[in-house]
Amino acid sequence: xKTIRTFQEIRQLVDDKRRQWRxxxxxxxxEATREALELVExxxxxxxxxxxDTLPERAAEKAVALIRRGDAxxxxxxxxxxxxxxxxxxxxxxxxxxxGQVLTHLSVAEIxxxxxxxxxxxxxxxxxxxxxxxxxxxxxxxxxxxxxxxxEPRIALIHxxxxxxxxFPFVEGYEDIKQMAIEGVFGKCITDGPLDVKSACxxxxxxAKGITSPLNGEADVLIMPDIExxxxxxxxxxxxxxxxxxGILCGTISPVVVPSRxxxxxxxxxxxxxxxxxx
Numbered sequence: 001x002k003t004i005r006t007f008q009e010i011r012q013l014v015d016d017k018r019r020q021w022r023x024x025x026x027x028x029x030x031e032a033t034r035e036a037l038e039l040v041e042x043x044x045x046x047x048x049x050x051x052x053d054t055l056p057e058r059a060a061e062k063a064v065a066l067i068r069r070g071d072a073x074x075x076x077x078x079x080x081x082x083x084x085x086x087x088x089x090x091x092x093x094x095x096x097x098x099x100g101q102v103l104t105h106l107s108v109a110e111i112x113x114x115x116x117x118x119x120x121x122x123x124x125x126x127x128x129x130x131x132x133x134x135x136x137x138x139x140x141x142x143x144x145x146x147x148x149x150x151x152e153p154r155i156a157l158i159h160x161x162x163x164x165x166x167x168f169p170f171v172e173g174y175e176d177i178k179q180m181a182i183e184g185v186f187g188k189c190i191t192d193g194p195l196d197v198k199s200a201c202x203x204x205x206x207x208a209k210g211i212t213s214p215l216n217g218e219a220d221v222l223i224m225p226d227i228e229x230x231x232x233x234x235x236x237x238x239x240x241x242x243x244x245x246x247g248i249l250c251g252t253i254s255p256v257v258v259p260s261r262x263x264x265x266x267x268x269x270x271x272x273x274x275x276x277x278x279x
Contacts, residue, residue: 004148004277005116007244007270013148014044014276021276024049024063024072027056030079035265040272056080060088064096067254074275076257076268082124089252096252102136104129105258106144107230107247108274109237114201119145120222123230123247124258131173134223138177140250141221142186147278155181156200156219157193158229162211164194170225190214197222197233238267246270248278255279 004010014021021044028037028050040046049072053059060080066072075096077085089096090103097103105124108117121137122129129137138155145153157174164171174193181191192213198205203217224230237243245267249256255275259268 003116003150007110007246007273010148010270010273010277011043014273017276017279019045019279021046021074021279022049022072023047023074023076023272024051024066025076025078026059026063026085027052027080028076028078030261032263032265032268033076033078033259036268036272039265039269044276046272046276056084057088060085061094064088064091064094067096068094072254073279074255074257074272075252076272076275077259082258085258086125089249089256096254096256098251098253101251102126102133103249103251104133104137104140105247106137106141106250107234107245109234109243109245111237111241111243113241116220117148118201118222119220120233121224121230122227123224123234124227124260125249127227129170129226131170131176134170134173135177135180136251137223138181138191138221139186141223142189144250144278145189145220146187150220152188152190153220154215154218155189155191155193155221155223156195156197156215157191157223158197158200158225159194161196162194162199162209168225193223195219244270246274248275 037048051059051062067075104126105122108119119141126133142153171194178191181189192215200219206217255278257271257275
């Protein structure tokens, strides 16, 4: 399998699987979601199941139940509060998160000035990851990269510099994650950090700072320190760099598309492609 480097190639991967997909969407009533679903129905072998209900809690429960029964492959958020949908997903009896799994968000961007897809965590779910949560973020990201043909993903553990400090205790945990990677816990990958975003993604920045890194300025994944860094990076990429983006929830029994209210129809369509490619 060749490495996937663009959303067009993700689309081709989905086509090549030659499956009849089923997407259940909760309250698909906003314009961007409707446009994205119309495009999906025109361009892919997809059955869209729309669950619209004036009681959003009831709509979310119905959609989650379809996934649990195996009657749908992907769950997608429409015009419903993320907190309401997450309560249904996280329900310990009837939800979608197996015991022991961590719910987190993984984004991917196609950036005009970067030669490949760039994955990054977590812009939407975990405010300040614990060491266990961060470790699972790394695991999910690596598994996703492997699934998309990136045989040895380069994982950058992001900080504002290549140094830590007492005021940033989470950086100490980066050493444990790197050691786990060396021991093969995550499968084939290259992991380094702390690194700032520029040093993780630019050979020139590494050279200018006199830093040596096995990532060589060619990161595939940025593990962000917290939701503030992740969300700011996401919004900056789309607003100032013309990035095309997608995102899914990881840890659930099936991929979940939870777009932002401000996401375009194209971003929601890309997120659907991303979710289908991960099945």
